[in-house]
Amino acid sequence: MSQSVSYTVDGDIGIVRVNNPPVNALSHHVRQGLYDCFMAADADATVATILICDGRTFIAGADITEFGKPPKPPHFSLPLNAMEDMSKPVIAAIHGTALGGGLETALCCHYRVAVPSAKVGLPEVHLGLLPGAGGTQRLPRLIGAQAAVDAIAGGGHIDAPTAHAAGVLDALVDEGDLLEGAKAFARKIVSAGGALNKVRDINEKVTGVDPAIFETARANAIKTRRGFKAPLSCIACVEAACTLPFDEGMARERELFQELHDDLQSAAQQHIFFAERAASKVNDMPKDVTVLDIKRVGVIGAGTMGGGIAMNFANVGIPVTLLEMKQEFLDKGLGVVRANYERTAKKGRLSAAQVEERMGLITPTLDYADLADVDMIIEAVYENMDVKKEVFGKLDEVAKPSCILATNTSTLDVDEIARVTKRPEMVIGTHFFSPANVMKLLEIVRGEQTSFETLATTLAVTKAIKKVGVVVGVCDGFVGNRMIHQYLAQSQYLLEEGCLPHEVDAPIYDLGFAMGPLTMSDLAGLDVGWRIRQGKGLPESLAEGDRYCEIGDRICEKGRFGQKTGGGYYKYDPSDRSRQRDPEIEQLIIDYSREKGIERREIEGNEVLERLMYALINEGAWILEEGIAQRASDIDVIYVYGYGVPAYLGGPMFYADHIGLDKVYQRVCEFAERDPASWKPAPLLKKLAESGGTFN
Ligand code: 3HC
Numbered sequence: 001m002s003q004s005v006s007y008t009v010d011g012d013i014g015i016v017r018v019n020n021p022p023v024n025a026l027s028h029h030v031r032q033g034l035y036d037c038f039m040a041a042d043a044d045a046t047v048a049t050i051l052i053c054d055g056r057t058f059i060a061g062a063d064i065t066e067f068g069k070p071p072k073p074p075h076f077s078l079p080l081n082a083m084e085d086m087s088k089p090v091i092a093a094i095h096g097t098a099l100g101g102g103l104e105t106a107l108c109c110h111y112r113v114a115v116p117s118a119k120v121g122l123p124e125v126h127l128g129l130l131p132g133a134g135g136t137q138r139l140p141r142l143i144g145a146q147a148a149v150d151a152i153a154g155g156g157h158i159d160a161p162t163a164h165a166a167g168v169l170d171a172l173v174d175e176g177d178l179l180e181g182a183k184a185f186a187r188k189i190v191s192a193g194g195a196l197n198k199v200r201d202i203n204e205k206v207t208g209v210d211p212a213i214f215e216t217a218r219a220n221a222i223k224t225r226r227g228f229k230a231p232l233s234c235i236a237c238v239e240a241a242c243t244l245p246f247d248e249g250m251a252r253e254r255e256l257f258q259e260l261h262d263d264l265q266s267a268a269q270q271h272i273f274f275a276e277r278a279a280s281k282v283n284d285m286p287k288d289v290t291v292l293d294i295k296r297v298g299v300i301g302a303g304t305m306g307g308g309i310a311m312n313f314a315n316v317g318i319p320v321t322l323l324e325m326k327q328e329f330l331d332k333g334l335g336v337v338r339a340n341y342e343r344t345a346k347k348g349r350l351s352a353a354q355v356e357e358r359m360g361l362i363t364p365t366l367d368y369a370d371l372a373d374v375d376m377i378i379e380a381v382y383e384n385m386d387v388k389k390e391v392f393g394k395l396d397e398v399a400k401p402s403c404i405l406a407t408n409t410s411t412l413d414v415d416e417i418a419r420v421t422k423r424p425e426m427v428i429g430t431h432f433f434s435p436a437n438v439m440k441l442l443e444i445v446r447g448e449q450t451s452f453e454t455l456a457t458t459l460a461v462t463k464a465i466k467k468v469g470v471v472v473g474v475c476d477g478f479v480g481n482r483m484i485h486q487y488l489a490q491s492q493y494l495l496e497e498g499c500l501p502h503e504v505d506a507p508i509y510d511l512g513f514a515m516g517p518l519t520m521s522d523l524a525g526l527d528v529g530w531r532i533r534q535g536k537g538l539p540e541s542l543a544e545g546d547r548y549c550e551i552g553d554r555i556c557e558k559g560r561f562g563q564k565t566g567g568g569y570y571k572y573d574p575s576d577r578s579r580q581r582d583p584e585i586e587q588l589i590i591d592y593s594r595e596k597g598i599e600r601r602e603i604e605g606n607e608v609l610e611r612l613m614y615a616l617i618n619e620g621a622w623i624l625e626e627g628i629a630q631r632a633s634d635i636d637v638i639y640v641y642g643y644g645v646p647a648y649l650g651g652p653m654f655y656a657d658h659i660g661l662d663k664v665y666q667r668v669c670e671f672a673e674r675d676p677a678s679w680k681p682a683p684l685l686k687k688l689a690e691s692g693g694t695f696n
Contacts (some may be wrong), residue, residue: 005033007040013183018053023060028072028495028527030059034079034105035684038086047194048089048186052107052179057096058118059105064127064270067261069129076133084108084198093182094118094169097157102169104133107142113185114172115178118160120168125155125230127273128266128648132257134200136237137249139565142204142296143167145209149217153234196627205249206242214239228648229265233257264658268650271696272640275633279470280459283630285452286361292402292457294464298323298377300391302333302364305408306380310435311337312465314361315437321363321370330364337362340437368398378430378462380408382512388412389420395656398423404454406430410481414447415476425451428458432477433642441642442467443478473628480638482623486615489678491517492549496593498600500586501569507609516643517612519579521552530556535647547677551592555585595633610667617656618668621682624695632695657694665689 004020006026016037018024034051041049053059065278066072081588083090083105092098092106094114103120106112114120122131122139130136131152140148143166151158163169171179189195214235221231233256240252260266295318299310302324310320324330341355350358362368371377375397379391388407395405405427407417418427429445442462446455462469472478477485494504495518505516515523530553533539539548555568562568563577571582593600620635629635638649649655665685672679688694 003033004030005037009035009046010183012045012047013485014041014042014044014049016049016051017180018051018059019055021055023097024053024055024102025061025063026059026076027063027066028074028106030063031074031076035074035082038082038090040078042082042086042088046088047190048091049086050091050093050179050183050186051083051105052093053095055096058092058094059102059103060097061123062133062349062375064273064388067127067555068267073366076104080105080108080133081587084110084200086110086196089186089194089196091182091186093173093178094120094160095178097121099157100124100131100135101133104131104135104138104261107135107138107199107288110195111170111185111189112168113173113182114169115175116160116172117175119157120160120163121155121157122152123155123157123232125153125228126647128228128230128263128269129260130230130237130253130257132253134250134253136234136253137246138199139168140206140238140241142199145271146213148241149213149235149238153217153221153231155325155642167211182259188628200246204245209242211239227646230269233260247396253590265539265648268654269647271633271650271654272636272647274696275637276468276641278631279468279634279637280463282446282452282455282459282471283578283694285456289452289456290377291460292404292453294318294375294404294457294461296321296374298371298374298399299380300377301380301382302330302393303380304336305432305434305436307333307337307340308434308438308503309378309380309408309432310362311358311437314465315325317361318464319361319363320494321374323363323365323368323371324489325366329365330366333681334362334364335360346375352563367396367412371395371398371401371403373585374399374403376406376457378406378408380432383409383412383476385412385416388417392417392420392427396423402426404428404457404460408432409445411477414445415449418447418449424449426454427660428454429474429478430458431480433480433676437528440466440468441480441638443480443638443642444469444471445474445478446471447474468637470572470634470638471630472594472634472638473626475623475626475628479620479623479629479635480629480642483616483619483635483639484643486619486678487612488517488521489547489549490611490615491521492551493547493675493678494603494611495551495589496549496596496598498593498603499608500581500589502581503603503605504608504612507605508612510605511609511613513645513648518569520644522570522572522579525562526556526568527561530561545677551589554588554592560585561637597641611671613652613655614668614671615666615679616652617664618679618682618685620653620656621685621688621695622680625684653695657696661689661694663686 006017008015020030090109091111092109093119098106098120122135124131164172171185217235225231237253240249297313298321299306300323310322313320344350346357377395381387381391407429410431414429418424428450431443433439433441444458452583460470491504501518505519508516542548560567563572566572570579623629632653635653639645639651640647668681672681
């Protein structure tokens with residue numbers, strides 16, 4: 001009937017089949033095809049119609065590539081209303097994921113059956129949207145307001161058995177043959193009278209709902225998803241399902257959907273959706289690269305990072321051999337891992353048996369020889385080149401020839417580490433972010449000799465442990481930390497020129513970041529950077545004309561290393577770690593400016609914001625120019641998943657595009673004129689600004 005939807009008749013049952021790879025998205029031709037096929041099905045002599053999909057999944061939602069472009073007819077409502085108004089039962093047969101518009105399509109069928117491995121959900125909120133094809137009005141009628149708010153504002157995937165128990169699915173059928181199971185179900189329905197169960201007709205409005213659930217949901221969304229507009233609109237739509245008749249509720253849904261659709265937040269979140277998928281693609285990687293099977297891994301070091309890394313593997317059922325130098329370090333590390341799991345179990349997210357199962361997957365050892373049969377080793381020892389080289393020398397001796405050797409470093413030269421081995425092509429950097437068991441980001445550092453096989457395997461491992469991987473090149477700090485270095489430097493200069501810590505942090509927090517640069521420094525610990533600076537002999541070793549601010553050093557000299565010591569740029573209440581301004585530190589800053597002969601001035605919030613953001617953006621442009629990142633959107637992914645930038649800003653490079661690169665460049669040049677030591681305008685930024693181009 002169309003390029004992507006077909007209609008066939010199998011005995012007395014009509015079958016509408018969608019085939020729109022890769023995920024059967026509801027592109028305009030699918031919408032038209034569905035309408036045409038259901039019209040044909042309604043007109044023939046069959047007794048029921050099954051909607052089923054080819055390939056790996058049921059319809060996974062609207063076609064996101066169509067958003068932000070002129071709408072292409074028909075609207076979703078044309079095929080969906082046609083299905084719901086069919087004169088014979090329509091059964092959705094679900095495998096893979098029925099998400100967003102896919103689940104909304106299924107909710108317009110009179111019945112839904114699925115294989116047990118299937119998942120359903122309305123994840124539009126993660127794209128800065130709400131379900132715009134009736135999902136906010138139909139789902140609450142089926143499962144109640146509270147469950148619908150959780151599903152729609154939360155946007156999670158629900159597994160088929162849970163969805164069946166909740167009433168979203170009418171039956172689970174054998175994994176083996178979905179179509180046969182759906183046909184048997186259809187015949188049962190027909191022989192029982194063929195009732196046309198329309199979700200919209202379950203009730204005029206969802207009744208008996210305590211309005212307090214919406215207030216609670218709103219308060220929760222404001223707290224946990226600060227600044228995001230979509231969760232609040234999702235809640236408002238479910239509320240409408242409880243206060244308005246169906247058609248009016250649909251009109252409200254449409255109105256709020258359009259508002260979100262036209263908002264920059266949604267464009268930013270869609271950018272991140274595609275950016276995340278693009279990040280795992282390596283431009284020059286041949287298509288036929290072998291991906292090695294990683295059945296067992298080794299982790300060197302049971303400290304905070306090593307333990308967290310080991311948990312990632314245990315969480316997905318991959319056994320880990322965890323090596324330490326001394327039994328007491330091993331015991332301590334495993335104790336922390338267990339405590340982490342038990343905390344999760346206490347919150348009800350793991351059973352006691354699962355805690356034991358995961359602990360059982362981690363085998364502690366003091367003996368390098370126990371790493372002989374692992375397929376990949378991730379080293380997470382102290383960040384020191386000599387130590388890492390020594391470890392890699394040993395690993396090269398004990399590991400089997402096919403074993404990949406990865407270093408968890410945040411700054412060190414992966415090529416130098418690779419050179420101590422006889423297998424530099426199998427050495428790669430894996431920069432995990434702390435806490436490694438929580439943070440989604442992984443910078444995958446491709447050395448000059450890293451083979452495609454090693455890279456492709458590491459990317460597959462990244463996906464297996466449910467991280468978002470971004471391939472980066474070798475340089476000091478890679479992408480994320482190299483950029484943050486410029487941002488933190490500006491935060492220091494702002495302090496010495498006239499700001500107090502809260503005045504540096506506020507504009508960034510207000511923009512939407514999880515925290516400002518000085519709160520972030522306090523959280524990360526000030527001592528690490530201080531020791532690195534001491535190691536470099538700073539400030540004595542400064543070159544002529546370099547700029548350096550000693551405020552951070554002075555704070556460390558007082559034994560204040562940030563939150564963990566109760567104070568850094570701020571002081572922290574020991575009972576609840578709440579942050580307070582600290583007059584002692586504010587005085588230290590003012591005295592420092594005086595000592596250095598710097599006349600403090602009032603600095604407007606906008607200048608603070610521009611200097612911090614443009615420091616990130618300008619360094620990002622250098623990184624792109626040097627080929628350390630493959631594409632601007634990779635940098636955005638790094639900042640959203642690793643540095644607390646909300647997805648609704650789209651990352652620093654997307655933000656820059658939105659501001660306009662001509663404006664950004666002009667300000668960067670002004671800053672550089674005032675302070676040539678710390679600002680070097682990137683040629684790429686200049687080029688794009690002058691040609692009217694964008695990063696993304
Ligand atoms: N539209 C267009 N392209 C899509 C898409 C969609 N809805 N969903 C996935 N794709 C593309 C991806 O960009 C990727 O393309 P690429 O190969 O060129 O990079 C390809 O399909 C495969 O996607 P994944 O790599 O993500 O494949 P996985 O197997 O890992 O995951 C999935 C499959 C769970 C379906 C995941 O792709 C996903 O979560 N998709 C988005 C689902 C979603 O958000 N649906 C709601 C859309 S909005 C909506 O429906 C509005 C409606 O209410 C009106």
